[in-house]
Amino acid sequence: MMRASGADMAEDRKSAPFAYDGLDRIFHEKARLGILTSLSGQPKGIGFTELRELCGLTDGNLSRHVQVLEEAGLIAVHKGYEGKRPHTLCQLTDQGRARFADYLDVLEQVLRNAARVTRGDGASERAASPKPA
Amino acid sequence: MMRASGADMAEDRKSAPFAYDGLDRIFHEKARLGILTSLSGQPKGIGFTELRELCGLTDGNLSRHVQVLEEAGLIAVHKGYEGKRPHTLCQLTDQGRARFADYLDVLEQVLRNAARVTRGDGASERAASPKPA
Numbered sequence A, B: 001m002m003r004a005s006g007a008d009m010a011e012d013r014k015s016a017p018f019a020y021d022g023l024d025r026i027f028h029e030k031a032r033l034g035i036l037t038s039l040s041g042q043p044k045g046i047g048f049t050e051l052r053e054l055c056g057l058t059d060g061n062l063s064r065h066v067q068v069l070e071e072a073g074l075i076a077v078h079k080g081y082e083g084k085r086p087h088t089l090c091q092l093t094d095q096g097r098a099r100f101a102d103y104l105d106v107l108e109q110v111l112r113n114a115a116r117v118t119r120g121d122g123a124s125e126r127a128a129s130p131k132p133a
Helices: A006-015 A030-040 A048-055 A059-071 A094-119 A122-127 B006-015 B030-040 B048-055 B059-071 B094-119 B122-127
Strands: A075-082 A085-092 B075-082 B085-092
Touching: A030 A048, A030 A059, A030 A075, A030 A085, A030 A094, A030 B094, A048 A059, A048 A085, A059 A075, A085 A094, A094 B030, A094 B094, B030 B048, B030 B059, B030 B075, B030 B085, B030 B094, B048 B059, B048 B085, B059 B075, B085 B094
Parallel strands: none
Antiparallel strands: A075 A085, B075 B085
């Protein structure tokens, strides 16, 4: 109990620079990282089939991850028809977009830490190298 | 069977830009990401207690991840004594260092993809912004 004060907790955090608490598992799982990256680029949403192909997932795997993301309020799933065929559209929610951006900020920090300790900032320099605008 | 030719597999890969197969789970797990980043900066190794504090892990959690990494040949664990007290030293192997660098390259690509689709390269621009040398 004595160690639970705010000051002590701040001290704990400071002393655990590689705890990476901000790497929320809901985003960090690699299939979901692919799904959210795909959806981020398409504000109007992506059909289930196209999303499956972009992410190289099976129907079952994509369904499972889509359900997890929908239950967390990160994506919206619209079930409808294209002609007579069922068509499922997946779309990032505003909350999903904001929280994914936060996750990406943490990931960027992870990479920067790793570059600093392992490669003398080589990775950051590469990320900063000229590329097409 | 007809879809298993090399050309078709290359086509599958090309059509699944967000599959992220290179995000090897052994590195991508966030506790292990912290452990490997910590060890990367200390070629002579880090004691178990210090590593636990750097990564904000419990004894049990750190033991479990250290075992996984040791069995995969990514780290070496030296059990010895400091005076009369048991002392365990964890050290990145050459293989671990090389494979972690490969993983970081993939992670950098993930971030670059996400920055491109979500924020018009904003993240890359931030990564390139001035910082202390």
